[in-house]
Amino acid sequence: MSGGATALEGQVDLEAVRDALKDPTVRWAVTSHENPDGDALGSLLGAARALSAAGRDVVLAHPNGHGVPDDIAFLIDEGETLLERLPEDVGERTLLTLDCASETRLWDGGAPWGAGRVINVDHHHDNSLFGHLNIVAPTASSAAEVAYDLIKEAGLPVDRKCAEALYVGLITDTGNFTYSNTSPHSHRTAAELIGLGIDHAEIARRLYEQQPAGRIRLLGRAIERSQILMDGLLMVSDLRQEDFRELEATDTETVVEVLRSVEGVEAAALLRELDDGRFRASLRTSRPDVDVSIVARKEGGGGHRAAAGFTSDRQPAELYEWIVDELRAQS
Numbered sequence: 310m311s312g313g314a315t316a317l318e319g320q321v322d323l324e325a326v327r328d329a330l331k332d333p334t335v336r337w338a339v340t341s342h343e344n345p346d347g348d349a350l351g352s353l354l355g356a357a358r359a360l361s362a363a364g365r366d367v368v369l370a371h372p373n374g375h376g377v378p379d380d381i382a383f384l385i386d387e388g389e390t391l392l393e394r395l396p397e398d399v400g401e402r403t404l405l406t407l408d409c410a411s412e413t414r415l416w417d418g419g420a421p422w423g424a425g426r427v428i429n430v431d432h433h434h435d436n437s438l439f440g441h442l443n444i445v446a447p448t449a450s451s452a453a454e455v456a457y458d459l460i461k462e463a464g465l466p467v468d469r470k471c472a473e474a475l476y477v478g479l480i481t482d483t484g485n486f487t488y489s490n491t492s493p494h495s496h497r498t499a500a501e502l503i504g505l506g507i508d509h510a511e512i513a514r515r516l517y518e519q520q521p522a523g524r525i526r527l528l529g530r531a532i533e534r535s536q537i538l539m540d541g542l543l544m545v546s547d548l549r550q551e552d553f554r555e556l557e558a559t560d561t562e563t564v565v566e567v568l569r570s571v572e573g574v575e576a577a578a579l580l581r582e583l584d585d586g587r588f589r590a591s592l593r594t595s596r597p598d599v600d601v602s603i604v605a606r607k608e609g610g611g612g613h614r615a616a617a618g619f620t621s622d623r624q625p626a627e628l629y630e631w632i633v634d635e636l637r638a639q640s
C-alpha cells in the first residue's frame with residue numbers, strides 16, 4: 310500500500326469524472342448500496358453536500374431511504390430527504406453511486422436505471438465496473454476516502470457537514486483505524502477532516518456509545534449459542550426469528566466482530582434468520598491470506614477480503630460445515 314499517493318493515481322476515468330464534478334450544468338442523483346453502513350451513508354452525504362455547497366442541483370436517493378439504521382441516521386440533516394426511488398427526471402441526471410460493488414446492491418433493473426450517465430465511485434476490489442465512468446480504488450480504506458480525494462481534485466467546497474459525513478465513512482470502514490486497510494493517507498484524510506472543525510469525539514459517542522439495549526441482549530444470546538470450530542480458529546453463531554421476538558430486538562450490529570475478537574479466533578460467522586426463513590450470513594476474518602468475499606460470492610453474496618456476507622436457503626448446521634470446508638480450502 311503506497312504511503313503518500315492518493316488512490317486516484319492511474320485511474321483511467323479520473324479526468325472525465327473530475328470534469329463532470331466541475332461542470333456546473335451537470336445535475337446529479339447521488340446514491341449508495343442497500344442496507345447502508347457508515348461508509349455508504351457517509352460517502353453519499355459527503356459527496357452530495359460538496360456538490361450542493363457548490364450550487365449544483367442534487368437529489369439524494371437510496372433504496373432504503375426510509376430505513377437507515379438508527380446508529381447512523383443522526384447524520385441525515387433535517388431537510389435532507391433520501392428518495393427511495395430515482396427521480397422521474399433521472400434521464401437528465403448523472404447518477405453517482407458510492408460504495409457499491411455491484412449494481413445488484415441498488416434498484417432492480419440494473420445499471421443505468423434510466424440515468425443519463427452513471428459514475429461508480431468505490432473501493433471494493435471486486436467492483437463489477439457497472440458505471441459509464443468508474444473510479445474504483447481497492448487500496449483506499451473507504452468510499453469516503455475516495456470521495457474526499459475526488460472532491461478535492463474537482464475543487465468542490467468541503468464544509469463541516471460534508472467533513473462530518475466523510476469522517477463517519479472513514480472511521481467505520483477502518484474500524485477506527487485498526488483494520489489493515491488503514492493507510493497513511495487514511496490518517497491524513499482524517500487529519501484534514503478534523504482540521505475542518507468537526508466534533509470527532511461527539512461523532513464517536515453517537516456511533517459507539519449509544520448502543521440499544523436490545524442489541525446487547527442479542528449479543529448475549531449469540532455468545533451463549535456460539536460454537537468454536539476448526540480447533541479454535543472459527544467462531545460461529547446464529548440468531549433466529551424466535552430470538553428477535555423474545556428479546557424484542559433485531560439489531561445484530563457488531564455481534565460478528567465480537568465473535569472474531571475472541572482469543573485464538575481468526576474467522577467468525579454470524580447467521581441471522583430472515584423473515585422468510587432464509588439466513589443472512591456475515592463473515593469476518595483477521596487472516597490476511599484468507600478472503601471471505603470468495604466464500605460469500607460462491608453463495609451469491611460479496612464484500613471485502615476481511616468482511617463479507619451472503620444470503621442462503623440452507624440451515625445453520627449445513628452452512629457451518631460448508632464454511633469450514635471453504636476456509637480449509639483457502640488455508
Ligand SMILES: [Mn+2]
Nearest residue numbers: 348408451452
Ligand atoms: Mn465501504
